[in-house]
Amino acid sequence: MRLAAIATAAGAFSGLFGVGGGTIIVPLLVLWLGYGHREATGTSLAAIAIIAALAAGAHAAYGSVELGKGLLVAAPAVAGVLAGTAIQQRVSERAVAGAFVVLMLVSAAVLVF
């Protein structure tokens, strides 16, 4: 039931602001379901892949996807995510939590300004 609520909240955020929903999924997994931060981020990525694939498919149907430029950001991003997950295994859960708090503050600031 709580998973369904998290899914709906993430989807709503995604539909409203055109993002994947990770900034909603990670904190709710931690606060509601007692996930550790590493588990929350790993599980969030799995959910995001599905959510973004569905949304990208819908956008592609309207012809709005520029595949060449997409790959230009996606290729270094794949290298980046491998680096990011490797770094994450080497720092404490507390450091991951701290970094996520900073992300929340930045995200709130982006929404306001």
Place this chain on the structure above:
Amino acid sequence: MDALDVAGLLALGFAAGVSGGLLGVGGGILFVPALVVFGHLSQLEAVATSLVAVVLVGAVGAARQREYGNVRLRDGLVIGVLAPIGVLAGVALANAVPERALELSFAAVQLGFAWKLAGNAGLR
């Protein structure tokens, strides 16, 4: 696009990937502005194109995190499959409520999360 544009896309793409792997987010918060500024796309095209990159970040990141034992696959699948219900609700909401009110209320939600998570991790 000139060389600076390509460099900008590559650099911000890498930064988005690193933050995605560290923080469990897709990176759209960086992909979208990168595609607008350096890719010269409209906001709509940038959002649509960003999602392609987010799919790859999510899939590769989740696969790697699974090797580290950090993915509860069933929960992730349930959230992913049910989220489109929320998307429909979000789109309906976006058309019913002024954008500024939505931005400010979500900003408040994120500040609330920051406060709770900081407490949870013993950071305050």
